[in-house]
Every structure is written in C-alpha cells, then in structure tokens.
Amino acid sequence: MPVPGRFTIHARDGKARRATLHTAHGEIQTPVFMPVGTQGSVKAVGPDDLLQAGSQIILGNTYHLYLRPGDELVARRGGLHRFMSWDKPILTDSGGFQVFSLSTIRKISEKGVEFRSYLDGSKHFFSPEKAISIQQNLGSDIMMVLDECVGYGADREYTARSLERTTRWARRCREVHTPGADGQLMFGIIQGGFHEDLREESLGQLLEIPFEGYAIGGLSVGESTEDMYRILNHIGPRMPEEKPRYLMGVGTPMDILEGIESGVDMFDCVLPTRNARNGTLFTSQGKVNIKRAEFREDDGPLDPNCQCYTCRNFSRAYLRHLYTAREILSYRLNSLHNIAFFLELARQAREAIEGGRFAELKAHYQGIYGTDGRNQRKGGAHHKPKRRFG
Known part of the structure; x- marks a missing residue:
C-alpha cells in the first residue's frame, strides 16, 4: 500500500491538476469536494448516503468535537472513523476559524487562544500543541495546524504580525507530530489577508517547516468575489507543485471551478447542505x-x-x-x-x-451560474459557530 502522503499528478490542463493523494484510509482522487461533517455527522445524511453519492473524504471540526462529545471520549471509542462508522479519509480543521469568529469572547496570545464555549460559556484554551493533540485523539487522516484567521478589512500591520504568529504556531504543531506518525498527515495554512506579498511571505515561511500539504485560509470572510479570486489566482499557482493544495471553506460551483483553474486540488463548504x-x-x-x-x-x-x-x-x-x-x-x-x-x-x-x-x-x-451566489460562500471548515451547522 502506498505511504500516506504520496501525491501523484496524472494530468494537467493549464494550471488545473488531476491527481491522487494517498491516506491511511484510502486514495483521494482530485480535484475533490469534501462534504462537511462538523460534529461527526454530515447534516441529514448518513455514511451510506455519502458512499452512494460518491464521497471520498469528509471533514470534521476540532473545535466542535472537542466541546461535544469530547476528543478523549472519541479516542476511547477507537477514533472518529469508528465512532461515526466511516472507513474512508477524514480531514479535521484545527478550530482556528471558529475561535476567530468568537471575537468578543476570546483572547489571543503567543501561547494560543483562550475562549468561551458557545454552548455553556465555560472557559477553554487552545495552544498549537492542544489543537494537534485533539486531532490525534480523533485520528483524522489530515490534520490542520492552528492558525489565526484575520477578518476582511484588517490593516496591513496587524495582518503581517498575525501571519508571523501563525507561522510560529505552525512550527509548534509540526514539532509535536513527526511527519507520517500514525499515518496522519499535517497541512500548513497560508494566511496574509488580501495582500499578495504577505501571502507569498506566509507561504515561504511555511515551506521551511515543511508539511505534507498546504491550504489557503482566510478567504470567504466577507470580501468581494473579485478580491477572493485575486488572492486565489495569485497564491494558488505558487504553492508547491508536488504537494496537495486545499482551499478552505469555499464555495459556490464557480468558486470551486475558479480554484481548480488556479491549481487547487481540495475544497469543502457547508453550502450544499445549508x-x-x-x-x-x-x-x-x-x-x-x-x-x-x-x-x-x-x-x-x-x-x-x-x-x-x-x-x-x-x-x-x-x-x-x-x-x-x-x-x-x-x-x-x-x-x-x-x-x-x-x-x-x-x-x-x-x-x-x-x-x-x-x-x-x-x-x-x-x-449557467455566472457569479450567482457570491454572497453565499461563507461556511465550510471555516464557518461561524452558531447553534445550527452544516
């Protein structure tokens, strides 16, 4: 069986790629769309429905599964795959966007993020090491580093400081998980807001660590379609050719096709179920x-x-x-x-x-779709923690 993390490109058409990513729970043919199962369940459908529809991989969320039912409880039941009866790959987001969304009830420091639960107001703390520990307990095939997602409109100075902190957090995530340990892969997350040069700076820093794949974070946070595509088209082709590329929490049909044209391989969004x-x-x-x-x-x-x-x-x-x-x-x-x-x-x-x-x-x-749905992109791995989720 191929080693988890092996990424083979079979065909190219312009910048678009057709490839296979190997994981501990099977192959993923890309480009791929990942249905979102935030709390260990894709809303209103079962694992058998997902298999029949052709799902190759689904997404779970570290923040929500940590709060309920608890990552240690999931670990005692053999991990998330066994807990939810899904034997194909799972990607887990680190919870960075969810914490970002709680701007009025969280505090960010170099150590990590302190926040209050949206369920009962209890106080919690996520360090980069904690985010990885939770994902190790869940047993996901692809783990995401803890990052700070900066909202649209943040000034350049803060965005630059934030991406530097995201890099330091990413390095700490890498240090507590040996590449390929337990078959779990780890992806770094490119930040830098809506400044092309900061995006390049973030990517360059992450390449020094390195990771099994790279993701574009901090999009679909209130910006226009034009701004989103500007950043996507700039940074997508600059990401490592030999590694999978993931666009987080986006999008509409046209957003996905635009991403594929920019060289992106993986997508998720709650839009279909919501x-x-x-x-x-x-x-x-x-x-x-x-x-x-x-x-x-x-x-x-x-x-x-x-x-x-x-x-x-x-x-x-x-x-x-x-x-x-x-x-x-x-x-x-x-x-x-x-x-x-x-x-x-x-x-x-x-x-x-x-x-x-x-x-x-x-x-x-x-x-058929034009730019329809430009205001409906929000949601996915990066969606706000309301009472009802996708």
Whole structure:
C-alpha cells in the first residue's frame, strides 16, 4: 500500500491538476469536494448516503468535537472513523476559524487562544500543541495546524504580525507530530489577508517547516468575489507543485471551478447542505428554489441530468410538498441531491482535465451560474459557530 502522503499528478490542463493523494484510509482522487461533517455527522445524511453519492473524504471540526462529545471520549471509542462508522479519509480543521469568529469572547496570545464555549460559556484554551493533540485523539487522516484567521478589512500591520504568529504556531504543531506518525498527515495554512506579498511571505515561511500539504485560509470572510479570486489566482499557482493544495471553506460551483483553474486540488463548504435545508438546490440547469409555487404540480425530476437517489425517485411537486410541510425527509432528500451535485462537479472536472477540456467545462457552468451566489460562500471548515451547522 502506498505511504500516506504520496501525491501523484496524472494530468494537467493549464494550471488545473488531476491527481491522487494517498491516506491511511484510502486514495483521494482530485480535484475533490469534501462534504462537511462538523460534529461527526454530515447534516441529514448518513455514511451510506455519502458512499452512494460518491464521497471520498469528509471533514470534521476540532473545535466542535472537542466541546461535544469530547476528543478523549472519541479516542476511547477507537477514533472518529469508528465512532461515526466511516472507513474512508477524514480531514479535521484545527478550530482556528471558529475561535476567530468568537471575537468578543476570546483572547489571543503567543501561547494560543483562550475562549468561551458557545454552548455553556465555560472557559477553554487552545495552544498549537492542544489543537494537534485533539486531532490525534480523533485520528483524522489530515490534520490542520492552528492558525489565526484575520477578518476582511484588517490593516496591513496587524495582518503581517498575525501571519508571523501563525507561522510560529505552525512550527509548534509540526514539532509535536513527526511527519507520517500514525499515518496522519499535517497541512500548513497560508494566511496574509488580501495582500499578495504577505501571502507569498506566509507561504515561504511555511515551506521551511515543511508539511505534507498546504491550504489557503482566510478567504470567504466577507470580501468581494473579485478580491477572493485575486488572492486565489495569485497564491494558488505558487504553492508547491508536488504537494496537495486545499482551499478552505469555499464555495459556490464557480468558486470551486475558479480554484481548480488556479491549481487547487481540495475544497469543502457547508453550502450544499445549508442551502438544501433552506430549499435552494443546485442543478445542471441552475439553482432551483423548491419553495416556489410553480413546482406545486410539477411531476418532473428535480434535475433530469442527475442520477442521485432524489432525482431518480421523486418529483419536484413532492419535494416542494415536503419542504412546505416541514417534513424531516425534505432535509435528507435535498441534502442528498446537493451533495451529489457538488461531487459530480468535481468528477466532471477530473474528467475534463484528463481530456484537456477544463476551460470548456468552466465556460459551460459560467453560462449557467455566472457569479450567482457570491454572497453565499461563507461556511465550510471555516464557518461561524452558531447553534445550527452544516
């Protein structure tokens, strides 16, 4: 079996790459979309649903699993894979963005971050070493370093100081986990806000440590689509060619295709499941608001070009009925479809790269989605800790 961390590029189309990443729990074919299972569960769907839809890897969150049910409890039950009955790869975010979101109830120092639980107000402390210890207990295949995510609009001076601290924290994360130990990989996170030179500085510092992969953090934090793409297109191609590249907490269909065109391999976002619970569904013909009265007597499938369980078995009229009646089944069927759509988008991207047709694929979806959803990017590994999660 290939050593975890081995990354093999099979094809290129411009900057877009088609590759395989090996982990302790199996191969990941990239580009890949990762459904978000923040608290050890992808909202409204089960592991069998995810497998049937073609999920290769899912994401869990260190912050939330630490608070509830507790990483040590998970460890006593054999780790997160066994606890949630998922035998494929898992990536865990370090909780840096969640702590960042708690700006009114946290304190940042060189040692780490002190914060209060959003559940009961109890006080907690995350050091870089603690963030890695939690992820070791969870047993994820890919661990993320603890970073400070700087909000959009932060001044250059603070952003520069912050990225330096993120680098120091990243080095401490690396020091407490030997590369490849227990088959767990570790990714560094590039910060630097919306300054191209600071992004390059952050990347350069992280390359000195080094890591099994690199992620772009601090995007989808309130900026415009133009600003996000500016940073993405600048730093994406500069990341190590021989390592996997991960764009955290982004995005819409067009955000993902833009990222792939910039050379990014991995994506996650709560958008598919969150929008599903709000009745907004992604299809090959554009977004569908299933609440609309026009679907009341529509016997056609949600998406005639989709082979997911929802589209093969239920009509738009039924899906509208479930949603307006507030039936729990509505959440499951809508979520199943949206997840399947995003997974299919990634599969099509892999196929297009292999065939040298990626620009054609992107142009096709541009005609359908344009820049629609630019204000819906927030959420993913990097989403705010409200009472309800994706």
